[in-house]
Amino acid sequence: MERTVLKQVVLEAIIRLRNERTDRSLYHIFQGKRSATSLQDAHFYELESVFGMLPFKKERFEQVLAELEQDGWIEKQQTLLVTEEGRRHVRSPFLIDDLGGELRGYPVVLWRRISLLLQTVICLEQRISFVPVQQDSATKDWVRNQLSSLTERSAWLRAVYQELEQALMQLSEREAILISYRLSGRKTGLSYPQLSGYLEADTGSLQLEFLIAWRKCIRHLPEAGLLMSYGIDIDQSKMTQSAKKTWEMLKQGYAVPQIAERRHLKKSTMEDHLVEIAMYAAVFPLNQFLSEEEYQDVVRVSDRLQTFSLKRIKQELTHEIDYFQIRVALARKVVNR
Template sequence: MNNYLQAIILYAIKKFQGERSVYAIYHMLQGKKSSQTIQDAHLFGLTNIFGTMPVFTRQQLNQNIEQFLKDGFINPTDKTDAYEISGHGEGILAGYLLNNPFPTYLNGWKYQNITPVFWGRLNLLIQTISHIVHNERRFYPIQRNLKIQSFVKEFLHTHRQDRDLIARHLYEELVSLLEGQSDLKRDIFILKLTGVNRIGLTFEQIAKSKEAEEEYVRFMFFDSLHQLLAELGDGADHPLLASLTYDWKRGGNPHLTQSTQRTLQYLLEGRSMGEIAEIRRLKQNTIEDHLVEIVLSDKSFPIHDYVSGEDERDIAAAIAELGTKKLKAIMQMVDNKQISFFQIRLVLAKMGDQ
């Protein structure tokens, strides 16, 4: 295996077990907000890599698939463009990940939207404060996004106390969180920061300095950011850092698409799926997709209005016995003409990657 990208692709092929085409991996890494891709991310345990490579291309995917076939890492299935990892591929992948461990805290599904915003705000805030405390008021902002610039200006306007005090508190909060990270992740995070008389390094520059692969460095940086976000909690111990994410947390369920959030609001008002479809002028199937997405995001969401307890147990038993997430196979195993594919999808969503 030549690089970390290949490890990620082969890892996804292993997870899919030949039940999805390789182009599902393409959509997964890009973070496509379709019902199918969102459902696949949860059902096959790939929420970690969801949306982690938004510039990933079909050409990159196809080139790696061709190489995998040539090297005997994967085998074709009877489904078009679907492959299973071979025994040889399993061994190669395990050996590679032993030396290049998979990120522990990586959760692209959960943090896909907030990650670039959080990092942009934090990096610009550190750059700005570091210049202020060194009495250098003129500098080129590392972050060109006007919304992020506006946020940092508002942050500094709100926190009017002594800038040296803010700098010290921000430093203390960061140190307390970074101390719990690996040396590599901590170093990558620090090397990416911009301040007085220093510009954050690129992933390529960090990779060279660490004698590591660039893609691996990039994933470790995401892992570092996601660990920070996960450990911020309610912000009681890290109020300054947590305040960089408050607007994201207040925006309802940040993991649902906007359309699904609208459907959820109608459901909470007691509307039926048929009523919602009519009100929103959408197909019933679309509302069903939204409901599956809601259950994927919130396993405690009640589904008994749509599938009885007995049918849920029958479907869950069939899934466990078959060891597959193929709807037709599950339907045949249950052998109940009253059960629909939608109900099977709901139970799959509730079970998650079990």
């Protein structure tokens, strides 16, 4: 079977799931589903880098799994399992760690802003009409605000060109082509289907290659430069807005029952928020939910069994700990690893 970037990323993700999650779970991670279970899976299994990065249709996802299974690289049982043959086709380091992840969203939002602003300025300079390369309202509003203070367009274009040229010179030829051909000038930048024939790769793989290339490009842009200044205000927090509100109230001294009552939250929702806070907060009041001894018990069992399966861990614990407490303990274990 042809080894594409798309299949490589899917295979790497399945390896990290440790034969403990279903294809449905993986699909939700790729889609970036903001549910407690999907956020938790992405956090526990080191898959935050691919969270929301493969928003393809279910049919395409199932097709990729079928191709991997047909060639003996994976097995679909109750969970997804990579075979020994499949492991032989995995390269190190993993590609998925270069994707960034929509949980942070920074590279994607920065690209939208820069690509639309560049297209807009060029077309205004040429006095030609155009169809915006980015259609989301947030990016369009941001560009409008920037244009009001951008008076020296020619000088701005020269500065952008110089920064991009220096950064692209640090990349491979293929990576530089992906970025430069995706940018828009008088004409719209090439689409992934258009690039597919030119670079001889499927569109899914090209999307992933582009994201990897763009993240590398960002690392070579001057930190105090013009283009990087356009990302200063981008929210890079992983926590959902609702969990953030709960976290703010906790820091203000409200007790958990008070927060649940004031915010009209169910017990299960409140627990999901607390686990999410435990996953992402630098400091977390762990002793409010389980003792240090109970926490260490969960960590020891998880490490010994090499698992994040709540059921398997609970069966081996020496303390009487409920599933919520196990989830909190595992969340802090990942933060501390």
